[in-house]
Every structure is written in structure tokens, then in C-alpha cells.
């Protein structure tokens with residue numbers, strides 16, 4: 290099968306230790322090529338744990354994860370992971386950060402230069418290639434991190450709250466950039482967020498998690514054109530549904546804590 294296939298995956302941190310933590314439980318999720326899936330869930334419900342497994346940085350305790358039919362056992366350039374804080378190399382220019390992976394791959398300098406020009410333009414940093422990361426704003430750094438991920442032509446972009454550290458206006462612009470990038474790259478995206486608005490603005494499908502251990506509570510398919518007007522009655526209705534689903538889970542987690 291093409292795309293990402295997560296089958297019956299469970300993750301227990303510290304299994305066999307004195308304090309095992311069941312993070313994800315029997316989770317099954319397929320992400321089609323070029324599909325944009327957003328994971329929404331209460332804090333600590335295992336969203337990042339799942340992303341690390343898909344990235345190949347962690348192994349599931351049980352279950353399988355495949356990409357284009359092949360088991361995921363280790364990180365690969367075809368699956369890029371982008372975090373909340375852009376982790377650029379401070380001693381390299383933006384351009385050299387973007388083409389770092391290509392240099393490791395022994396891509397010829399002329400090709401690297403061409404790729405950097407194209408990617409920096411795509412993320413709106415056409416004039417910032419020679420700057421160092423500390424000279425950029427948070428939003429610009431995150432765009433540089435996106436360009437660096439794109440340089441490896443990933444088939445899947447795994448994004449862990451990529452815009453959470455940004456102010457609301459920058460965040461909205463970054464979402465627009467991401468949609469442009471997604472449309473031109475045709476990569477699948479699996480993005481974790483706490484923001485219902487972000488999920489509604491971006492997703493083809495929102496997957497709502499239960500509280501820990503994370504399971505799929507609901508899936509909401511948004512077969513709607515973008516950009517979306519989040520104030521339209523239809524979107525307000527979707528937002529209410531998401532809020533109600535999340536509220537149930539937060540409530541359940543509190544009750545379980547009280548009983549423990």
C-alpha cells in the first residue's frame with residue numbers, strides 16, 4: 290500500500306521498569322500520499338510519541354508502521370521531522386543550513402546553490418540566504434527549517450507543534466506558507482497541534498486522540514477548499530465539535546487522576 294500505514298500500534302515507555310507509561314494504545318491510522326492529517330488531543334496523550342515512531346526514532350512496543358509498504362525501522366530523509374523550535378546550526382548561514390543534508394549527500398555545489406535559491410524563495414526567505422540564524426525572527430527561522438526539510442524532498446513531513454512558539458499573526462502566515470509548500474511538494478503531512486483553529490485551517494482530516502494512552506476518539510474529514518473562513522457557520526460548527534470531543538477527554542483524564 291502506498292503512503293503511511295500505522296497498524297495496531299502501542300507504545301509503553303519504560304516497559305518492565307517500576308513506572309511504565311502507556312503512551313499510545315492499539316492505534317491504527319493510514320495517511321494517503323499527499324494527504325494532510327492533523328493530530329489533535331489533550332496534553333500528554335501520546336501524539337509526539339507516535340510522531341517519533343513514524344520518524345523511526347523510536348520503536349513501537351507492539352504493532353507495525355510501514356511507509357509505501359516497507360517497515361519503518363530507522364530515520365530516513367524521506368520522512369522529515371520538524372519541531373516547535375527550529376533547530377538550525379547557528380554557525381552556518383541560512384543557505385548552508387538549508388543545503389546541509391544535500392552536502393552530506395555529496396550533491397554538487399552548483400545543484401546545492403540552485404536548490405537553496407528555489408527553496409528560500411518558496412518559503413519567502415529569498416533575501417536571507419547569507420544571514421545567520423540569530424539574525425532571523427522566530428517565524429523566519431521556522432521557515433528556514435521548513436526549507437531545510439524540503440531540500441531532502443521528503444515524502445512525509447512530520448510536524449510537532451511547528452508554529453506553537455510563534456505569535457498569532459506570524460502563525461497564520463506560516464500556515465499559509467505551509468499550505469503553499471504542501472501543494473507544490475505533494476508530500477503527506479502529519480502535524481500535531483493543540484490549536485483547533487490551526488487544525489481547521491490546514492487539515493484534510495483531523496484525528497482527535499483520547500487522553501493517555503492515546504487512541505483515536507474521532508476523525509473529522511474536511512473536504513473543503515482553502516483558505517477557509519473559520520468564522521463561517523460551517524467552520525464554527527466543526528470547531529464546536531472538536532471542542533466538545535477534547536473537553537470530554539480532558540474531563541475523563543481529570544476524573545481518572547482523582548480516582549488514582
Ligand SMILES: Nc1ncnc2c1ncn2[C@@H]1O[C@H](COP(=O)(O)OP(=O)(O)OP(=O)(O)O)[C@@H](O)[C@H]1O
Pocket residue numbers: 302303310311312330331332333334335336337338339501
Ligand atoms: N522518552 C520518554 N520516556 C518516558 N516517558 C515518556 C517519554 N516521552 C514521552 N513520555 C511520556 O509519554 C506520555 C505521552 O507523551 P507525548 O509527549 O507523546 O504526549 P503529547 O500528546 O505529545 O503531549 P503534549 O501535547 O503535551 O506535547 C507522557 O506521559 C510522557 O511523559
